[in-house]
Amino acid sequence: MLRFVAIRVGRAALTIVLVVTFAFVVLRLSGDPALIIMSPDAPAEAIAAFRHAYGLDLPIWQQYLHYFGAVAQGDMGQSMRDGRSALTVVAERIPATLALTVTALLLKLCIGIPSGIFAALHRNGWIDRAVMALATAGFTVPSFVLGLVLVLVFSVQLRWLPSGGQESWSSVVLPVITLGAGGAAILARFTRSAMLEVLGQPYIRAASAKGVPWHTVVRRHALPNAAIPTVTIVGFMVGSLIAGAVVVESVFSWPGVGRLLVIAVSNRDLAVVQTILLLVASTMVCSNLVVDLLYGVLDPRLRVVTK
Amino acid sequence: MGLTVVPSASPLIRISGLSVAFNGTPALLGIDLTVGAGETLGLVGESGCGKSVTWLAVLGLLPNSATVGGSATLDGRELVGAPASVLERVRGGRVAMIFQDPASALNPVHRIGRQVSEAVTLHRGLSGGAATAEALRLLDEVGIPDARNRMTAYPHEMSGGQNQRVMIATALAGRPELLIADEPTTALDVTIQAQILDLLRRLQREHGMALVLISHDLGVVAEMCERVCVMYAGRIVEEAQAGALFAGPRHPYTTGLMGALPPLTGPRLRLTAIPGRVPEPWAMPPGCAFAPRCPKRIEACDVSVPNLRGEDRRVACIRAAA
Numbered sequence: 122m123l124r125f126v127a128i129r130v131g132r133a134a135l136t137i138v139l140v141v142t143f144a145f146v147v148l149r150l151s152g153d154p155a156l157i158i159m160s161p162d163a164p165a166e167a168i169a170a171f172r173h174a175y176g177l178d179l180p181i182w183q184q185y186l187h188y189f190g191a192v193a194q195g196d197m198g199q200s201m202r203d204g205r206s207a208l209t210v211v212a213e214r215i216p217a218t219l220a221l222t223v224t225a226l227l228l229k230l231c232i233g234i235p236s237g238i239f240a241a242l243h244r245n246g247w248i249d250r251a252v253m254a255l256a257t258a259g260f261t262v263p264s265f266v267l268g269l270v271l272v273l274v275f276s277v278q279l280r281w282l283p284s285g286g287q288e289s290w291s292s293v294v295l296p297v298i299t300l301g302a303g304g305a306a307i308l309a310r311f312t313r314s315a316m317l318e319v320l321g322q323p324y325i326r327a328a329s330a331k332g333v334p335w336h337t338v339v340r341r342h343a344l345p346n347a348a349i350p351t352v353t354i355v356g357f358m359v360g361s362l363i364a365g366a367v368v369v370e371s372v373f374s375w376p377g378v379g380r381l382l383v384i385a386v387s388n389r390d391l392a393v394v395q396t397i398l399l400l401v402a403s404t405m406v407c408s409n410l411v412v413d414l415l416y417g418v419l420d421p422r423l424r425v426v427t428k
Numbered sequence: 429m430g431l432t433v434v435p436s437a438s439p440l441i442r443i444s445g446l447s448v449a450f451n452g453t454p455a456l457l458g459i460d461l462t463v464g465a466g467e468t469l470g471l472v473g474e475s476g477c478g479k480s481v482t483w484l485a486v487l488g489l490l491p492n493s494a495t496v497g498g499s500a501t502l503d504g505r506e507l508v509g510a511p512a513s514v515l516e517r518v519r520g521g522r523v524a525m526i527f528q529d530p531a532s533a534l535n536p537v538h539r540i541g542r543q544v545s546e547a548v549t550l551h552r553g554l555s556g557g558a559a560t561a562e563a564l565r566l567l568d569e570v571g572i573p574d575a576r577n578r579m580t581a582y583p584h585e586m587s588g589g590q591n592q593r594v595m596i597a598t599a600l601a602g603r604p605e606l607l608i609a610d611e612p613t614t615a616l617d618v619t620i621q622a623q624i625l626d627l628l629r630r631l632q633r634e635h636g637m638a639l640v641l642i643s644h645d646l647g648v649v650a651e652m653c654e655r656v657c658v659m660y661a662g663r664i665v666e667e668a669q670a671g672a673l674f675a676g677p678r679h680p681y682t683t684g685l686m687g688a689l690p691p692l693t694g695p696r697l698r699l700t701a702i703p704g705r706v707p708e709p710w711a712m713p714p715g716c717a718f719a720p721r722c723p724k725r726i727e728a729c730d731v732s733v734p735n736l737r738g739e740d741r742r743v744a745c746i747r748a749a750a
């Protein structure tokens with residue numbers, strides 16, 4: 122078990138190193154920030170000074186080492202726009218984003234998983250058909266379309282809820298629904314098929330043959346097995362808590378990380394873009410790690426480490 | 429009114445006219461069968477003839493897509509259509525069932541000790557330490573070596589033979605009067621097969637329970653059973669005492685099965701050597717289902733389905749001397 126954990130943690134760390142490297146390479150290759158930030162007809166000395174200040178005049182491998190060392194210490198550089206620490210600029214936005222994405226995640230879990238289980242247990246019944254029809258709709262409609270439709274109906278027509286901003290709790294409602302609908306649909310379909318797969322396994326029939334009452338068969342024998350594949354998709358959703366709201370934040374002018382990313386990219390604010398990128402990558406890697414470890418907890422077959 | 433004396437030979441299980449259809453496609457076409465207390469009954473026939481479905485239907489273990497007709501009684505109490513609470517007490521209690529592939533019949537995420545003690549808790553009212561102790565005793569009884577330490581093992585850490593022993597231990601937990609062993613050795617190596625069959629024989633003797641041994645291996649059935657039912661395409665086509673059946677099969681299908689039996693010294697093969705194929709359930713011939721493959725077929729065979737005739741020895745063939 123210890124080996125199992127060590128291997129997963131090592132793999133996660135390596136992934137982070139690769140992501141940092143990748144971020145460095147891609148962003149350095151994509152153009153000279155000095156020329157973009159300063160106007161192109163700025164005096165040559167000013168450009169040189171700017172380059173010097175940001176270490177852009179060093180050989181690329183030194184820049185990489187510096188960069189890596191800085192990142193390792195949590196120093197992501199300064200926003201080239203206002204000179205504040207990029208980490209601070211990004212961190213300020215995180216609570217707003219999490220307010221949306223965590224609430225939406227809860228919505229997905231609370232709606233998606235139970236309805237998937239319920240549909241599987243009543244396979245081909247009208248409830249199953251209704252759940253699946255809704256789920257298909259929920260996952261076919263792109264979130265910006267759903268967002269705009271919701272705004273049109275509930276803000277413009279009915280005037281029940283605000284169409285954007287962050288003034289009151291009610292401004293959370295539409296973005297959260299927009300954000301959660303697709304995920305709930307995916308989770309419902311996924312949970313349903315995981316449950317159907319498990320319910321068809323011989324050990325389910327064998328458990329019934331032992332005399333275990335059906336609701337206990339479902340709870341004790343089916344759910345723990347169906348949880349194993351479902352954890353993957355939930356892990357993916359947790360991994361996108363930071364980055365998953367770019368579109369919805371734009372539609373609802375929500376001052377979160379997603380909108381900051383859009384602005385930073387269009388401003389070529391390297392430090393901020395990199396910080397967001399690394400943050401997103403680390404969330405993904407961490408949630409993958411948690412999923413991997415959870416697999417080990419849920420599925421004893423995976424605890425064995427094959428050499 | 430006088431006293432009615434209940435005959436001591438009244439069967440434990442009486443199945444009559446049992447039929448099963450899956451979404452309208454028939455799989456069982458009327459099964460009549462009895463199992464007496466302590467008896468060993470063999471059920472043979474090619475794969476897909478309805479051996480498993482028969483007993484799944486009796487225990488109410490078929491999916492909702494199955495329509496079950498006819499009757500199956502346990503000591504005179506009807507099981508077909510019985511409420512879940514009744515069936516749950518029978519399953520694993522008076523009637524236990526073990527399955528073909530032990531590795532997939534055990535829950536992969538539960539330790540084997542827990543899987544055995546679950547049945548102990550359900551049927552013996554024991555819990556906690558007492559249930560665990562009884563589970564350990566059962567694992568010992570079925571010959572799991574070092575059972576105390578194996579209690580915490582998962583099914584994937586055990587061999588197929590050991591997993592089947594775990595299944596058998598679970599089945600014994602409710603002290604069943606009837607054990608249905610559905611091809612218990614099909615998924616196992618030949619040497620392990622023999623060990624499991626020995627174990628079943630020993631347990632049956634010690635517990636005095638009845639055993640229904642489902643198999644498509646006539647050799648296994650010949651060794652183990654007192655009485656044999658031969659099934660073909662959802663019906664019983666012949667039933668006899670094992671000795672009589674092997675001495676002189678009366679149904680051409682049974683004869684064919686025996687012809688397909690390899691010599692005793694050779695390796696056992698699956699029974700596939702009868703020419704032709706089993707008719708599809710939606711394209712059953714109007715007469716005898718075996719007629720298209722039968723060497724003794726005459727015109728009358730295609731007119732109507734032959735009844736299972738005879739008293740002690742039954743055969744469903746108009747060409748057979750009754």
Ligand SMILES: Nc1ncnc2c1ncn2[C@@H]1O[C@H](COP(=O)(O)OP(=O)(O)O)[C@@H](O)[C@H]1O
Binds near residue numbers: 450476481
């Ligand atoms: N759950 C099911 N759904 C549909 N058809 C089934 C199902 N279970 C069994 N059958 C059909 O019933 C027939 C008998 O199956 P079974 O009793 O398992 O055969 P066997 O004699 O090999 O045990 C087969 O034709 C099989 O295809």
Ligand SMILES: [Mg+2]
Binds near residue numbers: 476480481611
């Ligand atoms: Mg079978």
